[in-house]
Amino acid sequence: MSFDPELAEIRFGTGLGPAARPVADAGAMLDRLNRQDDAARKFEISGFDAQIADMREARLISKQVRQGSEAAKEQQQNLRNKMRQLQAEWFAATIARFSDSPDGMRERLTRFWADHFTIVGRRPATRPLAAIFVEDAIRPNLTGRFGDMLKAAATHAMMLDYLDQFQSVGEGSVVAENQGKGLNENLSREILELHTLGVDGPYDQSDVREFANLLAGFTYDQEGNVTYKPRRGSPGAETILGRSYGAKRPRLKDVHAALDDLATHPATAHHIATKLAVHFVSDQPDPALVAHMEAAFSTSNGNLMTVYAAMLEHPASWDLPLRKVKQPFDYMASSLRALGTSGKEISGLKQRDLRAGLANPMALMGQVWERPPGPDGWAEDGAHWITPQGLAARIQWALTVPLSLQQKLRGELPDPRDFARTALGGLADDQVLLAAQAAETRWEGVGLVLSAPAFQRR
């Protein structure tokens, strides 16, 4: 098989829809990634800096609550409501981008890399900041070198918080000696296991320990700004994968050198190529596809555009039938795109409707927005999602929410027979077309098309 415009949008983009014209060729698909990020400007998610005041306030208030202030309790509740509202708005913005954008691959890559560098906001005040992490560390680095994204993501305040790095102090450091604090291995281990080399990579416990000592020094200040403090770093050199980093005095540039080396390590090339192929193409990707992408990663020193190009040019990327099961978020967002729900309509939904129609059903499908189960992110395996309870939740959603949304937006559902063609193009098979035609009502016809394996897969 080779490039096909409809399959390109379904497999590598956010799907087909009445307003979307499928991309002409792989070159155009890649080219769109290099242009400016219109979707981010249209549906804005504010940057980290804008939230610093809220975080400062949250800290002050929680201090007052601990001291027993009733007024502070009310303020705390108000702030939590504000955070919930922000999280809902940014959830809507993320779906709106999926639904509207002519540059669907950018949205898909954003979700992929956000999952690769999974973080969770651990407190009510930081919960919505997961979206900001994606906006700050992931989205601007989609098309650069993997090492640049690694440095941005692994040392972002939200990552330092999620994986406890901000509390880690190097062995023998000034702070360890004076304050009795010490090392925490969490971030070091997950960078090696999840972000770079992969669990089968050539590292052991000693590398974890040494790398943790090298990373010590990274923390953030009261404002949430990431800083590197030599007083927290471990003095002397650290040996990671047989290479020595650092000198007598801890320096930021030594940490960056180690991250750069990890980013271009052959095990990392293999790990990243495999993950991309698994995410976009198949739970069991063709080894030739992985090898092709791995070679592109290695020869370009982790230039991500080169890796994406290698993925799009390989024939195994265009194999049919569709095999990958869409995760619940992608399933719902691509449904809305197929239904022609505009980004503006989605971002205009009230928080209550977003919860009832999208966030809560998504949880029943097994995916709670911005709450992945662990730093390894969401499962890729189709069998993980298409369980009896997971499939039931998808079908119930497909039958009910499209109509209730249209009622709210004063639109109407399309004719199911047309809808099958809009949503699936040439991939609409006889069974889907039969269901669309034989359904007793319009809402059921649309729901059945969205429940079809051909639509739940990509």
Next chain:
Amino acid sequence: MSKHMKLNRRNFLLKSGALGCSLAASPLVTPIAMAAAPGDNRLVVIILRGAMDGLDVVRPVGDPHFAALRPGLNQGDDALPLDGFFALHPSLTDLHPLWAKGELAFAHAVSTPYRDKRSHFDGQDILEAGIGADGRIRDGWLNRALAGMTNSEMRTAFAVGREDLLVLSGAAQVSHWSPNSVLTLSPQSRLLLANMYRDTPLFSASMSEAIALAETLDAGGDAEDYGDVREAMMQSTQAGQRGGVEEIAEFTAAQLLEETRIASFSITGWDTHSGQRGALTRALGELQKAIMTLRRDLGQVWQNTTVLAMTEFGRTARENGSGGTDHGTAGALVLAGGAVRGGKVYGDWPGLDELDLYQARDLMPTGDLRAYAGAALTGLFGTSRSALETRVFPGLDISEPPAIIR
């Protein structure tokens, strides 16, 4: 699901598609037959994801080196007395009385064969697959145990919750459902869905199980109009807001009071790299709630019940620099239930002297936690030693099974 069942179900679907609108004849809407389940004993396996710190939950306060390893973590709170040498985490006040009643036990210094890389995700896979560290089996030990049981029916084993539990997945047929899940369809939609799914085993198998379970669990059923489906959906998502462990345990107990004999679910929140005092108290609160809810709802059946709560590995013997612990090796297994020989901490204590630690950092594993799971299977369901050593836990030597079941 066995191969045999899969074929049968596929035939169901083919037939129901071919039958067109003769719904009454469709096996898809016929409640599944309930045959005698294998015996009266119940087993609940709770997977504790994130690596529970066994040394903080079941504290070896009698070990002369313990206090020095945990200068900040375990000081100044009142651990609950067990046998004099071990004491229980102070937050487990509801669970503690079960010790005196003989319904609570632990195994200490136990682990799976997983070593050295200390990855949660590989560690959990090996825990649930029940295999050696280098194996790559993609089904769960509890499923393989089930495959050897006679009279095993669709609802004999139940995976509860929104996730797909590896420990119960495999060839033997198992039910999967989550409290508050519903499936409400018009007869026509049901047939059209079956027709769409018939060539896609992943979808057709889940669909027929969902329909059968929705029917027997009273979670949906036939819809006449949009209002019916919408109403079911609203109730489901609203009720799903609760979504906590108590609800999971209530649902599990309800199944165990019916045909179900084996059930599994998971509890997360054990990865306490920092702020362990608060974080572990929260996670233990969930475990305690799960066990106490099972005990409350099971009533008399609790006497025939064994709960095993197991985790992928333990945590470092020393506390780390941020009031927590990092990934370790051996840890503790929690056993509860009226069928358990309680009031005892099982296992061989390796000691906490520097030289006794594994790689000078972790509690040394002296027992394989699969031996305890195997002993539970033998005690509750009569699983033979050879079945355990060859099929359920291939390669495990279980020549001296711990006597944990009454």
